[in-house]
Amino acid sequence: MQNAKPLPSYLVQRYQGWKATSYKENESWYRRLAEEGQHPRAMVISCCDSRVHVTSIFGADQGEFFIHRNIANLVPPYEPDGDRHGTSATVEYAVTALKVAHIVVMGHSSCGGVQGCHDMCSGKAPELEEKSSFVGRWMDILRPGYEKVKHIEDESERKRALEKEAVLTSLANLMTFPFVQQAVEGGQLSLHGVWHNIGEGSLEHYLPEEGVFKAV
Amino acid sequence: MQNAKPLPSYLVQRYQGWKATSYKENESWYRRLAEEGQHPRAMVISCCDSRVHVTSIFGADQGEFFIHRNIANLVPPYEPDGDRHGTSATVEYAVTALKVAHIVVMGHSSCGGVQGCHDMCSGKAPELEEKSSFVGRWMDILRPGYEKVKHIEDESERKRALEKEAVLTSLANLMTFPFVQQAVEGGQLSLHGVWHNIGEGSLEHYLPEEGVFKAV
Amino acid sequence: MQNAKPLPSYLVQRYQGWKATSYKENESWYRRLAEEGQHPRAMVISCCDSRVHVTSIFGADQGEFFIHRNIANLVPPYEPDGDRHGTSATVEYAVTALKVAHIVVMGHSSCGGVQGCHDMCSGKAPELEEKSSFVGRWMDILRPGYEKVKHIEDESERKRALEKEAVLTSLANLMTFPFVQQAVEGGQLSLHGVWHNIGEGSLEHYLPEEGVFKAV
Amino acid sequence: MQNAKPLPSYLVQRYQGWKATSYKENESWYRRLAEEGQHPRAMVISCCDSRVHVTSIFGADQGEFFIHRNIANLVPPYEPDGDRHGTSATVEYAVTALKVAHIVVMGHSSCGGVQGCHDMCSGKAPELEEKSSFVGRWMDILRPGYEKVKHIEDESERKRALEKEAVLTSLANLMTFPFVQQAVEGGQLSLHGVWHNIGEGSLEHYLPEEGVFKAV
Numbered sequence: 001m002q003n004a005k006p007l008p009s010y011l012v013q014r015y016q017g018w019k020a021t022s023y024k025e026n027e028s029w030y031r032r033l034a035e036e037g038q039h040p041r042a043m044v045i046s047c048c049d050s051r052v053h054v055t056s057i058f059g060a061d062q063g064e065f066f067i068h069r070n071i072a073n074l075v076p077p078y079e080p081d082g083d084r085h086g087t088s089a090t091v092e093y094a095v096t097a098l099k100v101a102h103i104v105v106m107g108h109s110s111c112g113g114v115q116g117c118h119d120m121c122s123g124k125a126p127e128l129e130e131k132s133s134f135v136g137r138w139m140d141i142l143r144p145g146y147e148k149v150k151h152i153e154d155e156s157e158r159k160r161a162l163e164k165e166a167v168l169t170s171l172a173n174l175m176t177f178p179f180v181q182q183a184v185e186g187g188q189l190s191l192h193g194v195w196h197n198i199g200e201g202s203l204e205h206y207l208p209e210e211g212v213f214k215a216v
Numbered sequence: 217m218q219n220a221k222p223l224p225s226y227l228v229q230r231y232q233g234w235k236a237t238s239y240k241e242n243e244s245w246y247r248r249l250a251e252e253g254q255h256p257r258a259m260v261i262s263c264c265d266s267r268v269h270v271t272s273i274f275g276a277d278q279g280e281f282f283i284h285r286n287i288a289n290l291v292p293p294y295e296p297d298g299d300r301h302g303t304s305a306t307v308e309y310a311v312t313a314l315k316v317a318h319i320v321v322m323g324h325s326s327c328g329g330v331q332g333c334h335d336m337c338s339g340k341a342p343e344l345e346e347k348s349s350f351v352g353r354w355m356d357i358l359r360p361g362y363e364k365v366k367h368i369e370d371e372s373e374r375k376r377a378l379e380k381e382a383v384l385t386s387l388a389n390l391m392t393f394p395f396v397q398q399a400v401e402g403g404q405l406s407l408h409g410v411w412h413n414i415g416e417g418s419l420e421h422y423l424p425e426e427g428v429f430k431a432v
Numbered sequence: 433m434q435n436a437k438p439l440p441s442y443l444v445q446r447y448q449g450w451k452a453t454s455y456k457e458n459e460s461w462y463r464r465l466a467e468e469g470q471h472p473r474a475m476v477i478s479c480c481d482s483r484v485h486v487t488s489i490f491g492a493d494q495g496e497f498f499i500h501r502n503i504a505n506l507v508p509p510y511e512p513d514g515d516r517h518g519t520s521a522t523v524e525y526a527v528t529a530l531k532v533a534h535i536v537v538m539g540h541s542s543c544g545g546v547q548g549c550h551d552m553c554s555g556k557a558p559e560l561e562e563k564s565s566f567v568g569r570w571m572d573i574l575r576p577g578y579e580k581v582k583h584i585e586d587e588s589e590r591k592r593a594l595e596k597e598a599v600l601t602s603l604a605n606l607m608t609f610p611f612v613q614q615a616v617e618g619g620q621l622s623l624h625g626v627w628h629n630i631g632e633g634s635l636e637h638y639l640p641e642e643g644v645f646k647a648v
Numbered sequence: 649m650q651n652a653k654p655l656p657s658y659l660v661q662r663y664q665g666w667k668a669t670s671y672k673e674n675e676s677w678y679r680r681l682a683e684e685g686q687h688p689r690a691m692v693i694s695c696c697d698s699r700v701h702v703t704s705i706f707g708a709d710q711g712e713f714f715i716h717r718n719i720a721n722l723v724p725p726y727e728p729d730g731d732r733h734g735t736s737a738t739v740e741y742a743v744t745a746l747k748v749a750h751i752v753v754m755g756h757s758s759c760g761g762v763q764g765c766h767d768m769c770s771g772k773a774p775e776l777e778e779k780s781s782f783v784g785r786w787m788d789i790l791r792p793g794y795e796k797v798k799h800i801e802d803e804s805e806r807k808r809a810l811e812k813e814a815v816l817t818s819l820a821n822l823m824t825f826p827f828v829q830q831a832v833e834g835g836q837l838s839l840h841g842v843w844h845n846i847g848e849g850s851l852e853h854y855l856p857e858e859g860v861f862k863a864v
Contacts (some may be wrong), residue, residue, distance in 0.1 A: 241657060518786055
């Protein structure tokens with residue numbers, strides 16, 4: 001790989017600060033984690049967005065959360081067709097190898113991926129319809145969700161509803177994985193849907209009995 | 217989604233602690249991030265492993281890093297075939313929409329995904345060869361890497377070498393994306409490969425001129 | 433300007449070292465900063481003192497902090513009289529154009545400007561009382577602060593208290609600017625006062641509820 | 649000051665990283681700097697812009713540079729009228745108290761303050777003409793500089809020329825201070841003008857004999 005460069009010094013400096021403080025004071029724990037392997041209690045599926053700071057929001061420490069982050073926190077349906085399915089691989093590993101007790105799907109406000117899906121489905125982003133658009137093809141997962149919210153008149157309300165549909169779509173798709181369904185029904189695993197408002201710092205979770213997201 | 221459950225109280229409690237402290241003291245910044253959108257300087261591609269704590273190691277704060285986490289920090293090659301490619305979507309969004317200046321691929325010690333690839337390629341994990349194994353099909357990306365390290369006699373050295381091959385494979389695959397190549401050659405983007413030893417807390421970066429990973 | 437001279441070679445050498453290392457490894461980021469403009473998260477107002485190394489203490493990198501440095505980190509009160517007010521211009525630009533989320537006023541130990549104010553107010557530095565003394569007229573901003581600490585018997589304690597009064601005076605004066613007050617009250621901006629002990633490397637921040645500076 | 653808040657945790661974390669690394673390894677030097685006072689070799693007058701990273705460009709360490717940063721690196725002319733002149737106070741302190749050997753005025757590309765002056769003088773920013781505009785009144789210092797470059801047809805060339813005029817104006821104004829003139833003529837002080845291109849990482853210094861800025 002001739003095109004790689006050394007790590008920029010600002011990251012080296014950040015790392016060295018961590019090494020001298022956090023690492024040093026937790027050295028014995030980190031050594032033990034390395035020797036014994038990870039036993040995370042929960043898997044979190046969230047967006048790559050730099051403003052969605054899962055580890056901060058849940059006060060995560062080394063070893064606590066198995067975290068998958070992709071565009072718009074989406075899980076595709078179960079498709080064991082022999083092709084590559086990166087997200088499905090993370091779910092499989094978390095549930096069958098690590099046996100996490102919880103999977104939390106976290107959506108968020110001002111989601112660029114959801115915005116793209118909204119624009120694509122409403123005809124405003126033809127470039128996302130192209131075969132070569134990776135973001136477009138990925139956001140296809142949320143097309144059925146758009147159908148459910150397109151009647152909402154106010155645009156910002158419609159996008160927010162679509163952000164929450166992204167969470168519900170992922171939860172529903174998770175249940176199409178036989179090993180997920182089995183673990184949920186056997187009581188070894190529970191699924192949770194949350195939506196985070198970046199600016200307000202608020203967090204809502206999905207309450208299935210009421211069929212709505214409510215502030216925790 | 218009738219199977220979802222409310223957020224477990226231990227996570228609610230963690231969230232409330234964050235809201236009362238970190239959120240409260242950074243409220244003005246979070247509001248601005250929500251209004252103006254994100255301008256992350258770097259994208260980090262790392263493993264989902266709960267012990268790989270990117271935000272801690274780099275002292276990351278809200279808005280700083282666009283983070284994609286998958287099994288074994290792998291990037292597949294460019295394949296604009298109209299299928300879903302979640303990881304490719306994250307790279308496309310980071311480079312073309314956010315215009316990040318750096319992509320850092322971070323591998324790590326004791327990587328379960330790399331271990332699986334090692335076992336699969338050496339005939340010790342036939343279940344991963346099955347069409348229905350998402351982890352197996354995902355780790356196929358690293359098969360060529362296994363060919364490069366299989367001559368190493370010592371098993372733990374061989375696995376460590378394979379962990380580093382995962383980083384190099386991702387860096388090489390990144391360059392197959394036309395928009396990545398163009399940004400790298402135009403000086404708008406630089407790629408970096410690092411490998412993190414969880415127990416030792418050490419960090420090595422790949423130096424292309426020497427062709428090796430060295431401690432930062 | 434016939435009196436200017438070429439840059440001294442020791443600075444040329446320093447610059448060339450930076451160009452070949454830091455610049456080279458961050459080139460893509462610097463180009464992006466040049467094209468897209470700055471989005472600093474915070475403004476820091478600190479002293480010109482060569483020992484107060486804001487960028488080092490906060491691990492600052494290009495693009496992170498909008499930094500104003502003057503004698504004794506003072507902000508004068510709001511005076512829109514049509515005269516030149518260099519410090520007021522920096523605050524106006526940071527708050528109304530850049531919309532920074534934080535303003536941090538940083539005082540420090542062994543501050544020469546504060547020492548001058550102390551000597552002037554206690555009658556030991558008549559030359560600073562002269563109309564032509566720029567340092568004296570600038571330090572007039574801190575005269576009310578001297579009144580609050582002059583009862584302290586121990587001289588070194590008195591000076592330290594005055595250094596902290598310089599921070600509090602600036603914070604209070606900042607609030608006299610209508611655009612600062614509005615941004616603070618609207619939750620877009622927060623103000624912070626810190627005092628840095630150069631020799632000890634310690635840092636104290638002002639806690640308004642307790643009315644004191646305490647180690648962070 | 650009831651409106652102040654504790655230091656945000658991201659800055660506390662940065663500080664703690666510095667304390668555990670840079671401070672720790674330089675503790676004896678920092679203690680000595682605190683005891684013996686500063687003896688900086690040079691004063692640097694630069695812009696507050698977050699992208700102008702003086703300490704990085706000149707590899708500055710604690711104790712080396714007395715740094716004044718304001719909007720557009722401007723020095724007003726000598727006016728001992730008994731009013732507050734914050735920038736003049738920094739020059740007075742640097743030259744008469746610290747006896748620095750060099751004053752370096754550093755301008756830079758994409759300067760927002762210079763842009764404002766350009767727009768104001770060309771009639772495109774009437775709001776900056778208002779008495780209450782601190783930025784406008786501060787940029788009045790550069791009005792004569794605008795007169796010298798307004799004939800340049802290409803707008804981006806004209807702005808760049810004005811950025812360099814800001815440096816020359818400051819150098820010329822510095823010489824109106826009797827103590828600066830005396831130190832320069834006595835050979836105790838030399839003045840230097842440089843202009844920094846943020847994106848290119850280049851540095852030009854003013855060569856009085858040729859009357860131009862040239863790459864160092």
